[in-house]
Amino acid sequence: MFKRRRSLICILICLSLLCGLFPLSASAKTVSELQQEITKYQKELDKLEGNAAEQSKYQNTLTQQISVISDQINVYESQINDLNSKMNEKQFAINRLNDQIIENQEQIYAMQKDIDDMEVKKEDIKNQLRIRMRENYMSSQTNTLDVLLSSQDFGQFISNITYVKKISDHDKCLTNSLDSQVAAINSEKAKVETKISKINADKALINASLDEIKKQAVESNNIKKQMNLSYSSLSVQLKKSNQQSQAIKNAQSKIEKAKKIAQEQLEDATDEINKKSGGTDIKPDSGGYLFPVAQPCYISQAYKGAAHKGIDIATKGRPNKIYASRGGRVIVAMFGYPGSGFGGYGNVVVIDHGDGYATLYGHMSSYCVRAGQNVNRGDYIGNVGNTGQSMGFHCHFELRKNGNHIAPPF
Numbered sequence: 001m002f003k004r005r006r007s008l009i010c011i012l013i014c015l016s017l018l019c020g021l022f023p024l025s026a027s028a029k030t031v032s033e034l035q036q037e038i039t040k041y042q043k044e045l046d047k048l049e050g051n052a053a054e055q056s057k058y059q060n061t062l063t064q065q066i067s068v069i070s071d072q073i074n075v076y077e078s079q080i081n082d083l084n085s086k087m088n089e090k091q092f093a094i095n096r097l098n099d100q101i102i103e104n105q106e107q108i109y110a111m112q113k114d115i116d117d118m119e120v121k122k123e124d125i126k127n128q129l130r131i132r133m134r135e136n137y138m139s140s141q142t143n144t145l146d147v148l149l150s151s152q153d154f155g156q157f158i159s160n161i162t163y164v165k166k167i168s169d170h171d172k173c174l175t176n177s178l179d180s181q182v183a184a185i186n187s188e189k190a191k192v193e194t195k196i197s198k199i200n201a202d203k204a205l206i207n208a209s210l211d212e213i214k215k216q217a218v219e220s221n222n223i224k225k226q227m228n229l230s231y232s233s234l235s236v237q238l239k240k241s242n243q244q245s246q247a248i249k250n251a252q253s254k255i256e257k258a259k260k261i262a263q264e265q266l267e268d269a270t271d272e273i274n275k276k277s278g279g280t281d282i283k284p285d286s287g288g289y290l291f292p293v294a295q296p297c298y299i300s301q302a303y304k305g306a307a308h309k310g311i312d313i314a315t316k317g318r319p320n321k322i323y324a325s326r327g328g329r330v331i332v333a334m335f336g337y338p339g340s341g342f343g344g345y346g347n348v349v350v351i352d353h354g355d356g357y358a359t360l361y362g363h364m365s366s367y368c369v370r371a372g373q374n375v376n377r378g379d380y381i382g383n384v385g386n387t388g389q390s391m392g393f394h395c396h397f398e399l400r401k402n403g404n405h406i407a408p409p410f
Contacts, residue, residue: 039334041262044255055241084217094210122178310408320395322382325351335387364395365385
């Protein structure tokens with residue numbers, strides 16, 4: 001990643017230097033110099049196009065990664081919200097159980113208070129009964145005799161004895177009643193304590209479940225934090241890549257302007273060349289026209305005037321050699337860019353034969369001559385190709401007289 005960024009920075013620095021090397025106002029005067037300048041511009045544009053494509057691919061990858069991470073963050077956000085909702089539910093249940101425990105403990109406290117009060121009351125009754133029994137024991141028959149002597153008659157004596165016995169039986173009955181009530185309260189108290197134990201067991205289970213949910217929530221939050229960091233990092237990388245793409249576009253715009261100026265100048269220069277074909281400084285070739293393409297080949301399309309300004313010589317996909325049809329001087333050897341005067345011809349060579357005639361060889365896969373070079377009839381100048389606006393391997397051959405297209409002699 002660092003190497004790619006450093007490479008892109010170096011490329012952008014080179015581009016800024018190249019823009020300085022190739023001024024927008026070209027000073028070239030010859031076709032050859034203009035062709036070389038345009039070729040340099042095109043190479044730089046090709047490099048920039050490759051860099052732009054690489055940045056676009058990189059940005060698409062980053063965008064996809066950001067989208068995936070964003071979706072995952074939403075998933076974990078939903079999980080965290082769900083876990084928080086579950087934790088709230090569990091905590092509510094625990095609080096409710098705590099309230100139940102407090103309520104039952106208050107019941108136990110009240111029951112214990114009743115039991116304590118009854119135990120005190122029972123103890124008082126027992127103490128009173130002990131005192132009376134001790135007094136009865138101490139007085140023994142004397143008490144009975146006193147009751148007898150104090151009685152008016154035997155009937156009253158019987159009544160007094162029965163009264164004393166009732167008092168004793170009442171104390172015992174009251175004590176037994178208190179014992180029964182205490183036993184009943186203790187039984188209810190045991191039930192409440194059992195209920196509290198069950199509530200505490202339920203509370204322990206809920207607490208265990210709550211701890212597990214909290215653990216899951218912590219893990220989800222940690223993952224979400226990491227994803228947010230990744231999201232931020234990728235977003236920064238995408239922003240930088242977009243800035244680099246913009247820098248590439250700016251460099252492309254500058255070079256395109258310089259290239260356009262050079263192409264306009266080249267168009268003007270080629271127009272002049274076409275007008276001046278057959279200049280007196282070129283010795284005319286006295287020989288006839290040689291068929292320009294090595295066999296095997298055939299004419300796939302004939303000359304049709306304005307509809308088709310030359311002939312097409314097809315080679316069934318083979319890069320057959322191309323030869324100069326007549327001797328003369330090469331005045332064009334270039335790739336025909338739009339606006340150059342030879343747009344659509346691809347790799348094109350034009351030879352001025354010095355007598356007003358010139359021949360053109362288009363769609364070549366490559367050429368091995370340069371503008372200003374003198375060639376003889378039959379010299380090897382390039383290969384059949386499929387460059388420019390072409391639908392298959394062929395050589396587009398034209399014959400021009402004083403800049404006007406005429407029918408080739410084949």
